[in-house]
Amino acid sequence: MTERDARMLSPLALAYVGDSVHDLFVRSRAAMSGGNVNELHKECVSLVCCEAQAESLARVLDILTEDEQAIVKRARNSHAKHGAPHAASPADYSKATALEALLGYLYLTGQNERLNQILNLTQGAGQSPAQAADKSSFHCEERATEAVAPT
Numbered sequence: 521m522t523e524r525d526a527r528m529l530s531p532l533a534l535a536y537v538g539d540s541v542h543d544l545f546v547r548s549r550a551a552m553s554g555g556n557v558n559e560l561h562k563e564c565v566s567l568v569c570c571e572a573q574a575e576s577l578a579r580v581l582d583i584l585t586e587d588e589q590a591i592v593k594r595a596r597n598s599h600a601k602h603g604a605p606h607a608a609s610p611a612d613y614s615k616a617t618a619l620e621a622l623l624g625y626l627y628l629t630g631q632n633e634r635l636n637q638i639l640n641l642t643q644g645a646g647q648s649p650a651q652a653a654d655k656s657s658f659h660c661e662e663r664a665t666e667a668v669a670p671t
């Protein structure tokens with residue numbers, strides 16, 4: 521999908537895709553670390569909740585390009601027809617939506633290297649962008665993007 525086409529999608533549609541991308545990244549990383557499924561599930565849930573995603577967005581804000589910042593801002597200001605989950609503050613929910621929209625945008629536009637960098641930074645507090653780029657533990661293959669991207 522072209523960047524222009526992706527920008528034409530609603531922020532909530534981008535977040536819908538980004539939610540799955542983020543979840544798959546977290547689950548893949550957890551599965552590679554081993555452990556029993558119950559423990560893996562608890563770990564994953566703690567990493568994909570609104571509060572954790574809001575913190576993840578804060579870790580990457582300083583390295584976002586102007587285009588990425590625009591997507592984040594647009595998504596953060598969008599409003600779903602439902603309220604935030606009971607366990608989340610509206611502010612954290614908006615920030616989580618913004619992170620998910622950014623991830624969805626990067627995935628749909630095939631910006632896999634950048635997607636990997638952002639995803640690794642969201643999980644690696646204290647890492648520099650260069651260190652995060654080197655830790656490509658999650659690989660978004662081009663054909664996966666092609667299979668999902670509408671034409």
